[in-house]
Amino acid sequence: MLLSELKPGEYGIVKKIRGTGALHRRLLSMGLLPGAIVRVVRVSPLGDPVEYEIRGFFISLRKQEASFVDVDKVTPLSFIPRNSDVRVVFIDGGVGFVHNMGAMGIAVGKRLKIIAPCCPMQVKTEKGVFTLGRGMAYRVFVR
Amino acid sequence: MLVALAGNPNTGKSTIFNALTGMKQHVGNWPGVTVEKKEGETKIEGTLVKVVDLPGTYSLTAYTMEEIITRNFIIEEKPDVIVDIIDSSNLERNLYLLTELLELHSKIVVVLNMFDEAQKKYSIDVEKMSKILGLPVVTAVGIRGKGIDKLKEKILHGKFNPKRVEYPEDVEKRIDEIVNLIKPLKIEPARWYAIKILENDAEVHKKIAEMGGKSVLHRAEHLRHEIEDIYGDDIESLMTSFRYSFAHGLFHEVAEPINVGGVTITDMIDHVVTHKIFGLPIFLAIMYLSFQFVFLVAAPFQDAIDLIFNGKSTATGHIPGLVDLSYNWMLQFMPAWLSSFINHGMLRGLGAVLTFTPVIMLLFLILSFLEDSGYLARVAFLMDSIMKKMGLEGRGIIPLMLGFGCNVPAVMATRTLKDENERKLSIALNPLIPCGARIQVFAFLSGIFFPSNPALVLWSLLILSMVVVFVLGYIYSKTIFRGKSEPFVLELPPYRMPTIKGISIHMWEKSEGFLRKAGTIIVGAAAIIWIFAALPWGVKYGSPDSYIGMFAQWIAPIGTAFGLTPEAIISLIFGFFAKEVVIDVLYVLYGSKEAIFHAMTPIQAYSFMLFMLFYTPCVATLATIYNETKSKKFTLFVILEGFVLGALFSFAFYNLANLLGVGT
Numbered sequence: 001m002l003l004s005e006l007k008p009g010e011y012g013i014v015k016k017i018r019g020t021g022a023l024h025r026r027l028l029s030m031g032l033l034p035g036a037i038v039r040v041v042r043v044s045p046l047g048d049p050v051e052y053e054i055r056g057f058f059i060s061l062r063k064q065e066a067s068f069v070d071v072d073k074v075t076p077l078s079f080i081p082r083n084s085d086v087r088v089v090f091i092d093g094g095v096g097f098v099h100n101m102g103a104m105g106i107a108v109g110k111r112l113k114i115i116a117p118c119c120p121m122q123v124k125t126e127k128g129v130f131t132l133g134r135g136m137a138y139r140v141f142v143r
Numbered sequence: 144m145l146v147a148l149a150g151n152p153n154t155g156k157s158t159i160f161n162a163l164t165g166m167k168q169h170v171g172n173w174p175g176v177t178v179e180k181k182e183g184e185t186k187i188e189g190t191l192v193k194v195v196d197l198p199g200t201y202s203l204t205a206y207t208m209e210e211i212i213t214r215n216f217i218i219e220e221k222p223d224v225i226v227d228i229i230d231s232s233n234l235e236r237n238l239y240l241l242t243e244l245l246e247l248h249s250k251i252v253v254v255l256n257m258f259d260e261a262q263k264k265y266s267i268d269v270e271k272m273s274k275i276l277g278l279p280v281v282t283a284v285g286i287r288g289k290g291i292d293k294l295k296e297k298i299l300h301g302k303f304n305p306k307r308v309e310y311p312e313d314v315e316k317r318i319d320e321i322v323n324l325i326k327p328l329k330i331e332p333a334r335w336y337a338i339k340i341l342e343n344d345a346e347v348h349k350k351i352a353e354m355g356g357k358s359v360l361h362r363a364e365h366l367r368h369e370i371e372d373i374y375g376d377d378i379e380s381l382m383t384s385f386r387y388s389f390a391h392g393l394f395h396e397v398a399e400p401i402n403v404g405g406v407t408i409t410d411m412i413d414h415v416v417t418h419k420i421f422g423l424p425i426f427l428a429i430m431y432l433s434f435q436f437v438f439l440v441a442a443p444f445q446d447a448i449d450l451i452f453n454g455k456s457t458a459t460g461h462i463p464g465l466v467d468l469s470y471n472w473m474l475q476f477m478p479a480w481l482s483s484f485i486n487h488g489m490l491r492g493l494g495a496v497l498t499f500t501p502v503i504m505l506l507f508l509i510l511s512f513l514e515d516s517g518y519l520a521r522v523a524f525l526m527d528s529i530m531k532k533m534g535l536e537g538r539g540i541i542p543l544m545l546g547f548g549c550n551v552p553a554v555m556a557t558r559t560l561k562d563e564n565e566r567k568l569s570i571a572l573n574p575l576i577p578c579g580a581r582i583q584v585f586a587f588l589s590g591i592f593f594p595s596n597p598a599l600v601l602w603s604l605l606i607l608s609m610v611v612v613f614v615l616g617y618i619y620s621k622t623i624f625r626g627k628s629e630p631f632v633l634e635l636p637p638y639r640m641p642t643i644k645g646i647s648i649h650m651w652e653k654s655e656g657f658l659r660k661a662g663t664i665i666v667g668a669a670a671i672i673w674i675f676a677a678l679p680w681g682v683k684y685g686s687p688d689s690y691i692g693m694f695a696q697w698i699a700p701i702g703t704a705f706g707l708t709p710e711a712i713i714s715l716i717f718g719f720f721a722k723e724v725v726i727d728v729l730y731v732l733y734g735s736k737e738a739i740f741h742a743m744t745p746i747q748a749y750s751f752m753l754f755m756l757f758y759t760p761c762v763a764t765l766a767t768i769y770n771e772t773k774s775k776k777f778t779l780f781v782i783l784e785g786f787v788l789g790a791l792f793s794f795a796f797y798n799l800a801n802l803l804g805v806g807t
Binding site: 016017021022023024025026027028029030031033034035041042043044045046047048049051055056057058059060061062065093094095096097135139 | 395
């Protein structure tokens with residue numbers, strides 16, 4: 001789906017930046033790259049532009065510009081309600097963090113079952129039941 | 144020694160620049176463009192260091208003026224050291240620019256600015272960062288002057304052993320091939336050129352083609368397609384991704400997040416000021432209060448300056464001002480015409496320049512506060528969808544609103560627009576907004592000619608001007624000022640408390656620039672107007688016997704087509720000097736309100752006001768427009784635009800009204 005189709009509060013993981021020239025390059029240098037997580041923050045009172053959070057900072061894009069960005073909708077693990085079954089699509093962190101999560105059976109492609117919702121939350125992985133703090137659960141993205 | 148400051152926008156670059164150079168700085172433009180260039184000097188351990196503040200950029204592509212200026216400066220001027228100012232609370236994206244700088248230059252001092260703010264977000268291992276990068280890394284809090292001494296020390300004595308940004312093997316192999324191919328061209332830095340050739344960078348492509356490197360470009364195109372095939376994406380996305388993964392990796396190596404997903408103060412403020420319902424009213428209220436503040440606080444100062452120079456006419460007589468006193472004093476040792484020229488011409492002109500100063504200083508006080516605090520970016524966010532219809536970004540609303548106060552600071556305020564084309568468009572529209580002086584004249588005339596409903600007449604003029612500005616903006620943006628459709632990717636920085644030092648430096652720069660440059664033009668114009676109003680020698684100043692009067696009578700037959708009396712024409716000529724003078728001139732020429740009322744029909748009066756609404760901006764505005772654009776052609780265009788619109792509306796109204804027999 002297109003970045004411009006996400007609603008405030010929703011998250012997306014960037015698949016591809018289409019287009020050419022200045023816009024294409026500007027979006028890229030702002031860090032809108034394949035694999036990056038984007039959150040829709042709010043829409044301007046007049047309906048356009050829209051504020052997005054990316055890599056910890058905030059930018060405003062016109063809808064027409066945001067429609068050059070292909071995304072997949074994802075959700076932070078911390079938002080998932082009790083008893084849901086989800087699949088991990090992205091872990092936002094360095095090598096160390098990814099490794100630590102992996103040790104608990106939380107890695108890209110793995111399925112999780114939410115025992116207790118955030119926060120702290122309890123999840124059941126193939127390696128057992130683990131407790132995750134908000135700081136961790138917020139950086140694991142699932143679908 | 145030459146040091147260049149580079150960095151993203153909103154990283155506190157100017158604060159560091161100010162801390163380094165103090166008041167010893169010079170502000171100008173980069174050659175050929177309106178992008179601001181700041182230079183300064185400092186002494187470090189006895190070594191004289193020239194510091195250049197490069198424009199704030201997110202990357203070093205060839206797509207914006209700022210980026211091209213930055214990279215060309217580094218390649219051509221070869222600064223001894225580059226200082227990369229990084230907003231450490233926004234580490235990852237700021238490190239991206241560093242990856243691009245690393246390809247251009249080997250001596251880079253990294254400044255982790257706003258370090259105090261960053262420590263609330265993550266803990267940063269500065270030493271590790273320095274070790275990985277092979278560069279000196281200094282922590283700083285620019286607004287408190289922290290870290291500046293350390294920075295100075297590193298500029299002089301830093302050890303540089305920079306890490307190379309490595310691309311995947313498949314890409315490195317091809318970069319090396321291009322490096323070898325361009326060896327005969329002898330261009331440095333070779334690796335940077337090779338990467339840019341591979342990326343199909345427009346500027347570099349042009350340069351290589353001019354140097355006769357067609358075969359290199361041809362080979363590079365082939366190599367580029369190979370990479371695109373291997374990775375299945377376009378080259379720009381790929382190369383940016385590779386560099387970003389370096390920045391991303393470094394970021395996660397050195398920074399440990401502390402507080403993820405918490406609600407920030409910025410978020411809370413934004414929740415209110417960009418609120419669906421309250422956002423726009425809050426914006427209007429902030430603007431209203433700001434401008435009220437500027438014009439209210441400035442008014443007594445302006446009155447005082449006016450009183451000092453021109454004195455005051457009261458019922459009992461005239462209290463002499465500086466101009467009168469100096470005139471009489473000089474009469475003792477020089478002929479009357481010379482004393483009149485010096486005092487009534489130039490000294491009065493100087494007075495006019497000085498009366499603008501309080502407004503300009505206060506206005507830039509407010510504007511710097513709005514900009515430095517981060518609110519201006521929210522204005523852009525709020526107003527974008529309206530303003531983009533007339534080819535401007537959201538911030539374009541501010542100079543337009545300011546125009547209702549005074550066009551001089553409004554034209555200066557177009558500097559908040561970053562795009563060159565949008566700036567010109569905005570400057571071309573601004574004089575069409577009636578300033579306070581014109582509104583004052585309209586109020587005066589409406590009161591005389593339309594006593595039953597003067598407010599309605601005044602509003603009709605204001606609304607007409609807004610419609611014209613909007614329609615013209617739409618047309619201009621589609622024709623003569625059509626932009627390169629620059630994308631509007633706007634950063635919304637966190638709110639920050641502006642510093643008094645930063646604001647006062649900003650305020651001083653603007654006012655000084657106005658006084659020195661525009662001021663000279665205004666005084667000169669005042670002298671010229673004096674010559675035409677006072678000569679031939681012996682006639683009453685500005686009377687129909689003066690050159691201006693003769694000109695008015697000569698042009699009077701044309702004026703009748705618009706319903707303009709010769710006296711009205713004379714007043715318009717003086718209005719070129721300062722619009723509020725129109726009232727005084729009409730008074731002097733006609734003698735009383737009564738006489739003014741009998742000299743024109745209401746239709747003529749309204750036609751006169753329509754003409755005055757648009758015809759040429761005053762001398763001060765023109766001087767400012769020239770000073771901001773440095774283009775005689777553009778300044779002339781603005782004059783012409785005004786006359787055409789003024790003539791068009793007044794002619795159409797006057798003749799249509801007469802044809803329909805309204806008001807006769």
